[in-house]
């Protein structure tokens with residue numbers, strides 16, 4: 001029997017909104033600060049650290065903390081970019097006089113980074129006396145560093161589609177990304193090369209708001225020319241769902257909490273219209289149907305068979 005992994009709490013990965021929460025939390029403490037010392041307590045996480053990781057980062061100043069899809073991109077002076085992916089359970093804790101901040105906090109039993117915990121793999125000492133500790137008990141996270149001028153050609157970044165935000169994704173761009181694609185719309189939206197940063201939960205919600213069945217074929221929605229109304233609807237739904245989720249600090253499934261572990265952050269998870277609601281009544285008051293769950297590419301799709309055609 002195949003186990004559907006996306007419903008197991010321990011399998012839930014931080015999605016784009018959670019990574020954005022972490023980015024904002026890191027930026028407060030890292031920006032314009034010099035890295036004075038780097039300690040690695042392992043040679044690898046999911047992948048080995050680059051060979052000169054410690055010497056490359058040491059002595060450099062943080063110029064910006066950005067996000068691309070689910071990657072954190074920390075620009076350092078002198079043409080270096082430090083990339084970090086949180087994997088499944090990776091997280092950052094900032095420690096120092098009077099502060100302890102964990103932007104993005106898991107509730108699955110993994111301890112918060114202390115600088116000396118059993119899963120604290122990377123410890124960054126900053127010149128301002130603070131420490132940034134990366135803990136990752138399942139070790140699916142990873143880091144890299146490379147010349148900033150080569151960022152666009154980096155193997156992990158070069159094929160990513162546009163960000164799902166209003167400034168990057170227009171109906172024209174979405175239509176062009178889906179045109180000719182024989183995959184279902186569900187798979188096409190999950191494919192990071194079409195649109196970057198959309199996870200399973202968000203795609204289920206986006207398709208419900210757009211009134212589109214997850215089983216529809218992408219190219220049939222995009223059409224051959226022009227911008228079909230469904231594409232315009234779907235573009236707004238993508239923007240709305242992502243912006244609401246970022247404002248809420250992430251989807252906050254069992255693994256994830258916002259800054260400081262605040263339970264009130266996580267609003268978004270209580271407002272799912274279809275995700276994880278199979279058998280329940282559709283939230284549309286004029287609809288009497290119940291939410292269905294099907295499996296597509298080994299991921300669950302939740303949808304209303306009446307509202308989504």
Ligand SMILES: [Zn+2]
Pocket residue numbers: 282283284287288289304305306307308
């Ligand atoms: Zn319905």
